[in-house]
Amino acid sequence: xxxGIVNAMKRYTITFSSITIAMKAQSVFRSEGIRTEIIRxxxxxxxxxxxxxxxxxxxxxxxxxxxxxGIKFKSVMENII
Amino acid sequence: xxxxxxxxTTFPKPAAVKKALLTAVTRYGGNPGRSGHxxxxxxxxxxxxxxxxxxxxxxAEPDNTVFAxxxxxxxxxxxxxxxxxxCHIIISSLEHNAVARPVHALCKQGVCTYSxxxxxxxxxxxxxxxxxxITPQTKIIACTLGSNVTxxxxxxxxxxxxxxxxxxxxxxxxxxxxxxxxxKLSDGINILCTAGHKALYGPAGTGLLVTDGKYKIxxxxxxxxxxxxxxxxxxxxxxxxxxxxxxxxxxxxALGAGISFVKKLGIDKIYCHENKLCKKFISAIEPxxxxxxxxxxxxxxxxxxxxxxxxxxxxxETAGRLxxxxxxxxxxxxxxxxxxxxxxxxxxxxxxxxxSVFNTESEVDALIYAVKTITEKTxxxxxxxxx
Numbered sequence: 001x002x003x004g005i006v007n008a009m010k011r012y013t014i015t016f017s018s019i020t021i022a023m024k025a026q027s028v029f030r031s032e033g034i035r036t037e038i039i040r041x042x043x044x045x046x047x048x049x050x051x052x053x054x055x056x057x058x059x060x061x062x063x064x065x066x067x068x069x070g071i072k073f074k075s076v077m078e079n080i081i
Numbered sequence: 082x083x084x085x086x087x088x089x090t091t092f093p094k095p096a097a098v099k100k101a102l103l104t105a106v107t108r109y110g111g112n113p114g115r116s117g118h119x120x121x122x123x124x125x126x127x128x129x130x131x132x133x134x135x136x137x138x139x140x141a142e143p144d145n146t147v148f149a150x151x152x153x154x155x156x157x158x159x160x161x162x163x164x165x166x167x168c169h170i171i172i173s174s175l176e177h178n179a180v181a182r183p184v185h186a187l188c189k190q191g192v193c194t195y196s197x198x199x200x201x202x203x204x205x206x207x208x209x210x211x212x213x214x215i216t217p218q219t220k221i222i223a224c225t226l227g228s229n230v231t232x233x234x235x236x237x238x239x240x241x242x243x244x245x246x247x248x249x250x251x252x253x254x255x256x257x258x259x260x261x262x263x264x265k266l267s268d269g270i271n272i273l274c275t276a277g278h279k280a281l282y283g284p285a286g287t288g289l290l291v292t293d294g295k296y297k298i299x300x301x302x303x304x305x306x307x308x309x310x311x312x313x314x315x316x317x318x319x320x321x322x323x324x325x326x327x328x329x330x331x332x333x334x335a336l337g338a339g340i341s342f343v344k345k346l347g348i349d350k351i352y353c354h355e356n357k358l359c360k361k362f363i364s365a366i367e368p369x370x371x372x373x374x375x376x377x378x379x380x381x382x383x384x385x386x387x388x389x390x391x392x393x394x395x396x397x398e399t400a401g402r403l404x405x406x407x408x409x410x411x412x413x414x415x416x417x418x419x420x421x422x423x424x425x426x427x428x429x430x431x432x433x434x435x436x437s438v439f440n441t442e443s444e445v446d447a448l449i450y451a452v453k454t455i456t457e458k459t460x461x462x463x464x465x466x467x468x
Contacts, residue, residue, distance in 0.1 A: 018308040018321045019114035020144050023129040027143075038125075040117030049310040051114075 131337025241269025
């Protein structure tokens with residue numbers, strides 16, 4: 001039970017300012033073999049419109065990939081699945 | 082009707098474009114970037130796929146690739162969005178009104194001054210003509226990559242170098258060149274505008290603006306973008322900043338299919354085919370009495386566009402007679418008054434032959450026969466009138 005909590009997969013919601021930038025990020029993740037899902041940005045994460053990627057995995061890897069491709073994100077929210 | 086007016090818009094379109102249009106109309110009915118439901122996301126994905134195809138084709142990032150209504154719209158965004166009060170702009174003597182009119186309008190509004198660089202048959206002289214006009218206020222050089230009247234290809238990589246050396250924004254009109262010769266932003270172009278419905282084989286109502294992001298492009302139109310909706314300021318990021326209102330989703334998706342068609346076939350192969358048809362046409366009509374072909378043997382490179390006239394009858398009359406015989410060719414000024422001043426064909430203009438990848442040698446043979454028939458009849462009529 002304890003080890004189950006320690007190894008829990010982390011889920012992140014990464015917000016972007018537009019659908020195009022979110023899809024560009026999704027395309028880059030896909031090319032790295034990482035599956036993501038596009039959602040409308042939840043209201044608690046942004047006041048205006050926007051799109052987010054739901055990403056399961058290591059945040060450092062995600063940040064490295066985005067930074068490497070010069071893709072700007074707005075914020076990241078962490079959830080435990 | 083055999084279409085040799087493909088510089089105006091290509092027709093027929095590839096089967097893949099027709100299929101993509103039908104799929105878009107029947108399946109991608111959502112508004113991309115406006116909602117989170119499946120219909121909207123699926124449509125956004127299809128649009129993004131087309132945007133990525135266009136970006137890859139022209140050497141841009143997908144988010145620096147903006148869908149426009151046509152090349153004129155894209156050029157207006159580029160010119161009016163980058164011109165600053167007091168700046169000086171240089172255009173070429175072969176410009177289409179898509180460049181010449183917005184620049185002239187900016188000048189009339191007191192935003193800029195502008196000069197026209199003469200395009201010479203010698204590329205070195207052309208570049209020198211641009212260089213001579215540069216002043217400390219010159220912020221933009223805007224020119225066509227290839228004339229829609231004569232087909233002459235401008236030495237754009239050399240002009241790009243000139244721009245780079247002088248900190249000038251290079252805005253290129255690729256309406257006739259993109260899809261026929263290889264063009265990428267890496268050629269040194271800062272903002273490249275092109276039509277979607279010409280040599281990229283997309284439907285009418287499509288155009289593209291791609292940028293390397295070096296120069297900020299202020300929007301000429303503000304509105305809903307599906308992003309930052311609580312802010313009254315227009316988003317300062319692309320493509321949203323320049324894509325207010327719902328875009329032409331069906332057109333964009335079909336344009337993506339057109340670009341894939343060109344890419345699959347290969348630009349070299351397309352150019353080779355169309356150039357071969359032009360050479361066949363020129364070699365058959367040039368020796369005829371009473372024909373003028375507007376090509377200069379000293380010019381190194383031409384796009385597959387040929388302007389000609391049958392002496393004694395106007396360009397529109399010739400085009401009209403050819404239409405009656407089943408051939409679509411454009412006669413007149415082709416929205417390029419400056420170019421016609423340059424080649425001395427004002428006010429009647431020229432008849433323009435512009436094949437696409439779908440035209441065949443036998444169609445060109447039929448056209449040659451038609452031109453010969455008109456020429457002979459005109460010559461005979463002239464002789465009758467004389468005596």
